[in-house]
Amino acid sequence: MAICEENGAAQSQRAQSKTTANMAERFSDALTSIDRQAPSLTYLGLGCWIAWNTIAFSGSFWLHETENSNITENLMLVHLLACFVTLLLVALFTDRFSKWAAKNRATLLGGLVAAVGTFLICNARNEVMGAAVPHSLLTVLFNSGCVLSGIGTTMLFIRSAALFGALPPHRALYRLAECTLLSIATYFILNGCPQPIAVAAFIALPVVGAALFCIRRKDVRGEKQVLATPVKLTPRFWVLLASIGLCSTALELIRAYVLISVPPTFAVGANAVSQLIEIPLMIAIMAAVLLARSRRDGFAKMYSIAACALTVLIVCIAMFSLNTPAVASGAWVVCTCYNMVVWAMLYYLVYQWRGGALRIVALGNAALAGGTLVASLLAMAYQASHISDSVMKAIIALIGVAVLVDVLFVFSEKQINGMLLPVDEGSADAADDASGAGAARQPGRWKLACEEVARAAGLSARETEVFLGLARGRTAQEIADREVVSIYTIRAHTRSIYAKLDVHSKKELAALVQKQVDQAG
Numbered sequence: 001m002a003i004c005e006e007n008g009a010a011q012s013q014r015a016q017s018k019t020t021a022n023m024a025e026r027f028s029d030a031l032t033s034i035d036r037q038a039p040s041l042t043y044l045g046l047g048c049w050i051a052w053n054t055i056a057f058s059g060s061f062w063l064h065e066t067e068n069s070n071i072t073e074n075l076m077l078v079h080l081l082a083c084f085v086t087l088l089l090v091a092l093f094t095d096r097f098s099k100w101a102a103k104n105r106a107t108l109l110g111g112l113v114a115a116v117g118t119f120l121i122c123n124a125r126n127e128v129m130g131a132a133v134p135h136s137l138l139t140v141l142f143n144s145g146c147v148l149s150g151i152g153t154t155m156l157f158i159r160s161a162a163l164f165g166a167l168p169p170h171r172a173l174y175r176l177a178e179c180t181l182l183s184i185a186t187y188f189i190l191n192g193c194p195q196p197i198a199v200a201a202f203i204a205l206p207v208v209g210a211a212l213f214c215i216r217r218k219d220v221r222g223e224k225q226v227l228a229t230p231v232k233l234t235p236r237f238w239v240l241l242a243s244i245g246l247c248s249t250a251l252e253l254i255r256a257y258v259l260i261s262v263p264p265t266f267a268v269g270a271n272a273v274s275q276l277i278e279i280p281l282m283i284a285i286m287a288a289v290l291l292a293r294s295r296r297d298g299f300a301k302m303y304s305i306a307a308c309a310l311t312v313l314i315v316c317i318a319m320f321s322l323n324t325p326a327v328a329s330g331a332w333v334v335c336t337c338y339n340m341v342v343w344a345m346l347y348y349l350v351y352q353w354r355g356g357a358l359r360i361v362a363l364g365n366a367a368l369a370g371g372t373l374v375a376s377l378l379a380m381a382y383q384a385s386h387i388s389d390s391v392m393k394a395i396i397a398l399i400g401v402a403v404l405v406d407v408l409f410v411f412s413e414k415q416i417n418g419m420l421l422p423v424d425e426g427s428a429d430a431a432d433d434a435s436g437a438g439a440a441r442q443p444g445r446w447k448l449a450c451e452e453v454a455r456a457a458g459l460s461a462r463e464t465e466v467f468l469g470l471a472r473g474r475t476a477q478e479i480a481d482r483e484v485v486s487i488y489t490i491r492a493h494t495r496s497i498y499a500k501l502d503v504h505s506k507k508e509l510a511a512l513v514q515k516q517v518d519q520a521g
Helices: 004-038 042-058 070-092 103-123 135-165 170-192 195-212 223-228 233-259 262-289 297-320 325-353 355-383 389-409 412-417 445-457 460-470 474-482 487-501 506-520
Strands: none
Touching: 042 070, 042 103, 042 135, 042 195, 042 262, 042 355, 070 135, 070 355, 070 412, 070 445, 103 135, 103 195, 103 412, 135 170, 135 223, 135 325, 135 355, 170 195, 170 223, 170 262, 170 325, 223 325, 233 297, 233 325, 233 355, 233 389, 233 412, 262 325, 262 460, 297 325, 297 389, 355 389, 389 445, 389 506, 445 487, 460 474, 460 487, 460 506, 487 506
């Protein structure tokens, strides 16, 4: 009798396990089907992340009860410190983090942690909890919420590293513009809702973003490769990080200088105006991408334009004392555009190097967060009257000069183009196109240009393969590994290629290919 009961229990357990496995398989098939029919949906997870940051740092509907913007500065300081530390840990321990970065469980956990943190941020205030709750306890709860939201939202942002890094650069920029438009729409929709509903939706935003990210499987469209493949970062990349940190400091310093001592309604109004300005800008970027011919210099020009706009804002404040709503709105717009260009360049490097997704994106965003942290500390010292207005203007002016020197001499368009080598965005191994229908299986224009240059120079078949690797920015060791030959053989082929093409560096080689692309276009 007992044996029969044990057998029945075992069979019941096996049946339950089989049912659970079938449900998991059906769920996985459903996600695959959704991704196949609406491939752009999963990228919008980053749009929820952008919307969360916009709402949180502007104060928006969740901060109408207070009389000043101090609480948003505290939020930014603690939240960004948590983000900065988390990003550095990811960059330092890339091997460990890459194993779970694209897993749905880790992504959903990040969304839940961020949602809990957001709940504490929205409710840990006297206006909500009442005067009966000790102020020290509210401070602990608020700071805990900032830390949790920083860790959780960083986990979501890290998920986008492989997702966008596996896309060809211009398609990644197109997706970023889509995400920004979604964040703008979310911002205005929630601001039009009754406050309790808007606050609930704000708390749920990280979970919605995580759910969208989970539609994509980690082994689709080269994401597994860019996560698992290590890369050696070049000296020029570290210069890029220094430039990002400097410009980020200047942007936040301008925003904080204008908004730190005014009511939140002032900040919310400036942010709403900036959101309206960004709509045609994002549409223009998307149209430009659709009409672009995969020229990498577009990224360099966008970076320079954003940095020059930043310099103009600094001049307006430091020289003419124009700390007005218009300048505040302009700072929001420039900040959004600059961040988007930086992310696009980071994703470009991931796609170009076919690896290093977590380390590249984590370090790049850590530079953004670090610059903002420095500026927030300066702004809080200014608000506490530890820094006079004249000294603050002098600091802003000095940073403006540093930004100008950086853009003109240290990290100019020329240096950017030397780092962002031409890539074949239409090749057979490229990711799905912007419409999601799949890239054409014919060779792209860039690859055809490479082959034309190789034919004109009389390169052999083996030299042509090496030439394609060099033009993509690969090192001699990477090419040797792909071709399964000795590195000395690759170096010999490289010397022969340089001699036949009459070039002396990868930069000149890339310029030769780009010239052929322009002539063919």
